[in-house]
Amino acid sequence: MTKLTTDFPIVTRDCATISTNFPSSYCQTPDYAASIRHYYETVLLDTPNSHKTLCIGQIGLGIGMEIMLLWQLSQRFNQSIHLSVFDAHSLNAEELFQLIENANSEINAPKHPWYTFAQQLKASCIANIAGCQRLSFSQGQFIIDLHFGDMLKTVQGIPFSQQSLINFWHCLPHTTNPEYLDQHLTEKLCWQMGRISQDNAAIYAFSELEHPTKLSNFARLTGFKLTSAQGAKGVKGDLSTSFIDLNQAPDDIALCERNALRQSLLSEYAYCLPNTEIKTDMSGDASHSERDSASASTHINDAPTSSVAVIGGGIAAAHLALSLAEKGKSVTIYCKDEHIADGASGNKQGAIYPLLTPDNNLMSQYFQQAFLYSRRRLQELTDAGHHVGHQFCGVLQTGFDDRSDARLNKIIHGQHWPSEVAYPVKPDEANTLANIQIDKAAFFYPLAGWICPHEFANAAIKQAQTIATSKGNKVIVKLNHQVSALTQLELSKGEEPTKKQPSSFWQLTTSGQGELTKQQFTHQTVVVASGAQLTEFTQTSSLQVTGFRGQVSHIPSKGKLADLNTVICAHGYLTPENQQHHCVGASYVKSPDSLEYCPNEQLENAQKMHHSFPDRDWVNDVDVSDANARVGVRMVTRDHCPMMGLAPNIDAIFEQYNTEPLAEHQLTVASRKFWRHRTAPSYQGLYVLGGLGSRGLSSGPLAAEALASILCEQTSPISYDMFAMLNPNRMWLRKLLKGKSLMV
Numbered sequence: 001m002t003k004l005t006t007d008f009p010i011v012t013r014d015c016a017t018i019s020t021n022f023p024s025s026y027c028q029t030p031d032y033a034a035s036i037r038h039y040y041e042t043v044l045l046d047t048p049n050s051h052k053t054l055c056i057g058q059i060g061l062g063i064g065m066e067i068m069l070l071w072q073l074s075q076r077f078n079q080s081i082h083l084s085v086f087d088a089h090s091l092n093a094e095e096l097f098q099l100i101e102n103a104n105s106e107i108n109a110p111k112h113p114w115y116t117f118a119q120q121l122k123a124s125c126i127a128n129i130a131g132c133q134r135l136s137f138s139q140g141q142f143i144i145d146l147h148f149g150d151m152l153k154t155v156q157g158i159p160f161s162q163q164s165l166i167n168f169w170h171c172l173p174h175t176t177n178p179e180y181l182d183q184h185l186t187e188k189l190c191w192q193m194g195r196i197s198q199d200n201a202a203i204y205a206f207s208e209l210e211h212p213t214k215l216s217n218f219a220r221l222t223g224f225k226l227t228s229a230q231g232a233k234g235v236k237g238d239l240s241t242s243f244i245d246l247n248q249a250p251d252d253i254a255l256c257e258r259n260a261l262r263q264s265l266l267s268e269y270a271y272c273l274p275n276t277e278i279k280t281d282m283s284g285d286a287s288h289s290e291r292d293s294a295s296a297s298t299h300i301n302d303a304p305t306s307s308v309a310v311i312g313g314g315i316a317a318a319h320l321a322l323s324l325a326e327k328g329k330s331v332t333i334y335c336k337d338e339h340i341a342d343g344a345s346g347n348k349q350g351a352i353y354p355l356l357t358p359d360n361n362l363m364s365q366y367f368q369q370a371f372l373y374s375r376r377r378l379q380e381l382t383d384a385g386h387h388v389g390h391q392f393c394g395v396l397q398t399g400f401d402d403r404s405d406a407r408l409n410k411i412i413h414g415q416h417w418p419s420e421v422a423y424p425v426k427p428d429e430a431n432t433l434a435n436i437q438i439d440k441a442a443f444f445y446p447l448a449g450w451i452c453p454h455e456f457a458n459a460a461i462k463q464a465q466t467i468a469t470s471k472g473n474k475v476i477v478k479l480n481h482q483v484s485a486l487t488q489l490e491l492s493k494g495e496e497p498t499k500k501q502p503s504s505f506w507q508l509t510t511s512g513q514g515e516l517t518k519q520q521f522t523h524q525t526v527v528v529a530s531g532a533q534l535t536e537f538t539q540t541s542s543l544q545v546t547g548f549r550g551q552v553s554h555i556p557s558k559g560k561l562a563d564l565n566t567v568i569c570a571h572g573y574l575t576p577e578n579q580q581h582h583c584v585g586a587s588y589v590k591s592p593d594s595l596e597y598c599p600n601e602q603l604e605n606a607q608k609m610h611h612s613f614p615d616r617d618w619v620n621d622v623d624v625s626d627a628n629a630r631v632g633v634r635m636v637t638r639d640h641c642p643m644m645g646l647a648p649n650i651d652a653i654f655e656q657y658n659t660e661p662l663a664e665h666q667l668t669v670a671s672r673k674f675w676r677h678r679t680a681p682s683y684q685g686l687y688v689l690g691g692l693g694s695r696g697l698s699s700g701p702l703a704a705e706a707l708a709s710i711l712c713e714q715t716s717p718i719s720y721d722m723f724a725m726l727n728p729n730r731m732w733l734r735k736l737l738k739g740k741s742l743m744v
Contacts, residue, residue, distance in 0.1 A: 358414030
């Protein structure tokens with residue numbers, strides 16, 4: 001069931017206004033169009049090891065023609081490509097498509113070779129927001145990371161990955177003019193571009209040959225080769241098959257400066273990065289303490305499987321499996337239940353919309369990026385033929401008392417929110433959108449709606465299995481496998497650790513339903529994504545996350561309630577009809593003793609709607625009398641952000657905190673520096689993905705994609721600061737980085 005809400009003011013600027021920031025050089029300059037095609041063909045022909053992803057950076061978005069060209073060539077050459085696009089300005093998908101149509105109306109004809117690409121870009125929910133927006137096409141073989149906003153700040157925040165350094169850069173023609181260079185494409189930006197590039201990376205600039213600019217000097221200083229098509233300007237027809245270098249090969253000094261930048265940022269964020277390359281005495285101590293905490297006398301005799309073990313079977317586990325499969329990893333899922341998504345993800349309908357804050361802080365930015373990524377994931381799955389019940393009908397958020405009204409008004413008026421993210425509506429507009437009498441001003445999320453969580457999870461796993469098979473890998477699902485213990489093991493005596501075979505592994509002890517004996521499985525990498533069971537292992541028992549019981553009522557669709565067209569969020573939430581029922585809820589009970597049906601919570605769910613919308617006649621049709629409901633447990637963190645990253649070794653953190661001299665570890669400037677610039681103690685090879693709370697549909701898939709990027713040493717869709725915000729060790733490290741006591 002799909003309903004797209006598109007009748008809202010998503011386009012607020014005309015083409016002429018937008019095109020000042022997004023010019024169409026590709027359509028306006030035939031020589032440039034031929035030149036960049038020729039350049040990319042040369043790059044792809046010369047690229048060795050086509051099985052490896054080719055990483056390309058692009059300065060300026062233009063109108064997306066360069067993206068579609070590269071997309072077409074990636075299919076022709078069967079080459080996996082990761083394209084990172086940076087633009088100081090922003091726009092949304094509808095605005096981009098209007099620019100494309102205005103420049104080349106023929107692209108809207110089904111017979112046009114780029115028609116499919118243009119339609120997919122239009123449907124990709126690109127939004128006018130800052131930060132990375134990851135678009136994945138062709139089962140992850142063509143990935144676009146769109147970065148809008150301050151380019152220097154954006155590139156500086158991209159985590160360093162040795163395996164995914166950018167091979168080639170392309171500067172669109174308008175980005176090499178003096179004004180753009182002064183404002184955006186500065187020497188500082190070129191240094192940061194060099195930080196995430198290979199040593200021999202080149203910058204292609206079409207206009208450099210005839211009109212050299214500051215870019216030539218920037219490239220030379222920062223270690224890039226600058227190239228352009230020979231004879232590109234003013235030449236019609238066939239271009240030369242060679243490109244000329246406009247400066248000499250990078251010198252050693254520039255490359256040393258790049259490494260210094262890498263080391264500086266790795267040091268700045270060492271406390272939250274699982275793959276930091278900075279070697280410290282502390283990391284060695286942590287590894288020693290971790291092995292001491294495990295069974296020191298147990299050794300590995302049989303080689304562990306290279307498959308990543310994922311404990312859990314909900315949204316987080318399923319989408320992690322999908323992201324890992326796309327990146328060429330095999331996965332084994334250990335699910336304690338008889339069916340996938342039988343825990344908190346088992347609800348029939350779940351609202352999906354971003355969590356916003358008045359100041360649009362880092363959490364708010366993450367949720368916008370994550371919400372849009374979830375939408376794209378759903379689109380990918382349905383396009384692949386998987387059935388996932390959903391309805392992008394929009395979400396109306398209203399207050400329900402003076403305090404909630406004030407809080408919502410702060411959010412509404414705190415920022416100039418892009419209309420595709422959310423916009424305020426008057427009472428009569430809310431009535432029209434909902435198709436029932438709301439009679440309240442509201443905040444409307446036009447791209448939001450509801451998704452069936454368990455179908456979303458099942459579709460992700462099925463798609464993961466399909467992709468894995470196509471790559472010669474496997475995604476195995478072991479149902480009725482309750483993991484009861486995790487044990488860290490060492491290599492057998494005499495064996496030497498290597499990069500592919502580290503010194504320790506993890507043994508999972510499981511018991512299947514009806515089995516008399518326990519089973520044991522060994523994996524190099526384990527991810528605990530087990531929802532309500534997140535803290536049931538010795539290594540994760542201290543995680544600062546709490547379970548909250550939630551009972552969702554399933555009520556019959558009848559009377560005026562059947563006319564509801566949008567999701568309503570107030571004191572509780574209410575969904576439109578699906579299979580003759582609505583969902584209303586949900587209760588919120590901390591650390592529940594029971595997961596049995598509760599009559600009182602059933603009545604409370606109905607009362608929340610009466611409380612939110614008193615004297616509305618449709619509320620009388622909210623009938624919970626048939627006792628139809630479902631109970632689950634959501635794991636909630638104090639700051640409402642998910643947990644994603646290495647499992648912290650809390651005992652080792654406190655051990656170091658209490659190690660003499662205390663002045664180096666507690667409550668001093670020296671201690672703050674100590675904790676920031678060293679890898680925090682953690683269980684190597686053991687990761688956490690959980691704490692999704694009540695917004696797992698919005699936050700989970702992007703967190704899973706970010707973790708998969710870590711595990712596969714690929715470019716992440718989130719920044720250094722977001723890694724720190726999501727890291728499972730953040731509650732302790734925040735105190736330590738501020739010089740506060742851990743005991744408070």
